Amino acid sequence: MSDVFPGGVPEFAPWAGPEPETGGPPCLAAEAAALDAADPLRDRREAFVVDAPGDPEGVVYLDGNSLGALPRGVAGRLAAVVEEEWGRLRIRSWTESGWWTAPERVGDRVGRLLGAAPGQVVAGDSTSVNVFKAVVGAVRLARAAAPGRDEVLVDAATFPTDGYIAASAARLTGCTVRAVPATDVAEAAGPRTAVALVNHVDYRTGRLHDLPGITGALHAAGARTVWDLCHSAGALPVGLDASGADFAVACTYKYLNGGPGAPACLYVRRELQPRFDSPLPGWNSHADPFGMDPAYTPADGAVRGRVGTPEILSLLALDAALDVWDGVDLGVVRAKSLDLTDFFLRCVERYVPAGRTECVTPLPHEERGSQVSLRCAGAGDVMAELVRRGVVGDFRRPDVLRFGFAPLYTSFADTERAARVLGEVVTSGPVR
């Protein structure tokens, strides 16, 4: 039951208020149009199935941090894969269509977007499964150097799956888990710490954590890092190689638009690969998988992160989806992302009566991912009404409205409209 709408989920009348400002300074709609006209990424939007800017009936999609929009090239590519590669070539496609090596090839394409040189990223399995591989692998590495390390630090605000998996990984390896706010992880690491699992961007608040700084502090303490990049992959430059990060996992169905349940990615820093002892040593990670050897010999390189037969259809859908990144500079993406979130915050300030929402996303750019989270009484009902009025964000219990900004397809016009409709919803309230 919400505070704003004590009667429960309300019925709203269609908005019948004034049109957006059309003149007189400062006009946010006009400013949005000017920002869109000057946007170096504006042409990328056409590569996605999204509504045309300015279409009053269209939907403003600000949930690309949960499920990225569909790139136009995917359907045709997938149809060809099904008809030609699967339908006609069948088993031959494992070699002739490059299926067998697709996990590393697609992994390298994602790697470029994460600041990882080729040969360190493999695509496959879910984020949850890759968190397991990385955490156990990191504990084993830390233990090999210092057997007394028996503590796994976990970002206290972590996306729950990471916490559940880390707890199980800790039980299996005889470690204890200690939950610590991400901002305190660097200080908390000590001689007993084997690994810290940290979310680069907090899924709820959109707070960006200091990946190089925390990694450096963990290394100084003799511990390893596992970074969860679900909310930064495709949203901002990550700089994995430059930071010396040990392990990382990334989701590909959020800002990378790979489609529902698209395979996730696992990064193992090159110099650690020979010592990476995977807890899921499936036959696809064997040095000679078709030798069918009863004894396990791990493959070298990123292949060691594989488990079983790759999920080819979703992997090749992701491959096609990644075409939208060709020639895109993550620095330009980041600049637009910050401009979008700054602009959204200004629009909210203008359109939403003071006190109705509270921004929980940090204002300093170096602490902000590519989303804005607003605490709002009755957030669940407010989001339901926003969606009904064509503005799709999402709601995280108990009271957070989340708006994700995907710089490849989110426009400033979308941003202005979303804030304006939010203002309308929180001021109009329920109609009886």
Ligand SMILES: *Cc1c(COP(=O)(O)O)cnc(C)c1O
């Ligand atoms: C989205 C997300 C996941 C999702 O994990 P799946 O295994 O794909 O369900 C995990 N961690 C974080 C931080 C996420 O944002």
